[in-house]
Amino acid sequence: MARPAIAVIDLAAIRHNYRLAKKLTKSAQAFAIIKANAYGHGAVKVAKALEPEADGFGVACIEEALELRGSGIKAPILLLEGIFTPDELVIADHESFSLVVHNQQQLDSLLVAKPKNKFKIFLKIDTGMHRLGFAPSEVKALWFALQQCKYIESITLMTHFARADEINSDYTLQQLQQFKAAVHGLEAPYCLANSPAILAWPATHTEYVRPGLMLYGASPFIEPHEAAAQLKPAMRLESALIAIRDLAAGEAIGYGARFRCEAPTTVGVVAMGYADGYPRHAIDGTPIAVNGIRTRLIGRVSMDMLTIDITGLNCKIGDRVQCWGDQVLATEVAAASHTIPYTLFTGVTRRVPLTYKA
Numbered sequence: 001m002a003r004p005a006i007a008v009i010d011l012a013a014i015r016h017n018y019r020l021a022k023k024l025t026k027s028a029q030a031f032a033i034i035k036a037n038a039y040g041h042g043a044v045k046v047a048k049a050l051e052p053e054a055d056g057f058g059v060a061c062i063e064e065a066l067e068l069r070g071s072g073i074k075a076p077i078l079l080l081e082g083i084f085t086p087d088e089l090v091i092a093d094h095e096s097f098s099l100v101v102h103n104q105q106q107l108d109s110l111l112v113a114k115p116k117n118k119f120k121i122f123l124k125i126d127t128g129m130h131r132l133g134f135a136p137s138e139v140k141a142l143w144f145a146l147q148q149c150k151y152i153e154s155i156t157l158m159t160h161f162a163r164a165d166e167i168n169s170d171y172t173l174q175q176l177q178q179f180k181a182a183v184h185g186l187e188a189p190y191c192l193a194n195s196p197a198i199l200a201w202p203a204t205h206t207e208y209v210r211p212g213l214m215l216y217g218a219s220p221f222i223e224p225h226e227a228a229a230q231l232k233p234a235m236r237l238e239s240a241l242i243a244i245r246d247l248a249a250g251e252a253i254g255y256g257a258r259f260r261c262e263a264p265t266t267v268g269v270v271a272m273g274y275a276d277g278y279p280r281h282a283i284d285g286t287p288i289a290v291n292g293i294r295t296r297l298i299g300r301v302s303m304d305m306l307t308i309d310i311t312g313l314n315c316k317i318g319d320r321v322q323c324w325g326d327q328v329l330a331t332e333v334a335a336a337s338h339t340i341p342y343t344l345f346t347g348v349t350r351r352v353p354l355t356y357k358a
């Protein structure tokens, strides 16, 4: 007796995808990016599933890092945006968090800090994302300033790619070139590749990589891609039919009467809506599967329900529906909703219980 909407998280799939990242990068140090509650998959569960083999984890802020330490995760944890306020350095020191350093304020705090342990830092260089990081022209001066600081154990040089998911753009290679020119002559490891770069841009594979989306089994590319085809979807967003009705040609379904039946149509009502994280902007025809058979969304998604075409499928109330997972890829639903799988995964709301398969 429970609402049938659930998300089933396949931890073995996440381990498989992590291993694929390692294999493609010839065993680079791979920091599994598990910010935003592991892209909606449950950060602690994902960290525990990966900890025996993961080289470390990446999160967006100290609160996310503390949640992991609090649950017993001992592996290295990198704060991808570094500290937000100087007092966080004390916590980072105590908990041995590695830090991205992307601006002068963070650098100033670091240079005057007297930590108990030395920091491992990732110096972020802006090579074209134009969001965080120091200008390439500043890198050498910063490097030499950091060499003087006795509380720094290691410096890794880092950048982030803006268009690695665009296979036909050379922007990633331009960024790589900018990076190499900026760091030329400095003896340090590099940390460059996100998921699309791991999957499609081998020239970016260096000592450290940062797989995020690919861990969860979704392709970052619009077009089919050979390496991405080896990923295993880790989240199955499921629910069930709660009502069935037969409509005549010409009758309309749901808010705004967006879909009007062209022919006699059997409509299945599914307990899944935008308040669960299913995208409201999904168009008529968005793929969805019932009893393992792919069909289509028809009618506007409402808060708690959506409607699908089950004409001729012989369905009954209670039949299982997969919104995304292995039968319908999150990437397909994203494409039909003018969004990306990142927002689908992180948008699953707390009304949907996460259940885990080891």
Ligand SMILES: Cc1ncc(COP(=O)(O)O)c(C=O)c1O
Binding pocket: 033, 080, 160, 193, 194, 195, 196, 210, 211, 212, 213, 214, 220
């Ligand atoms: C700095 C940084 N590195 C790595 C990632 C992981 O990216 P992806 O999920 O595309 O692998 C992100 C994600 O936004 C990021 O901000």
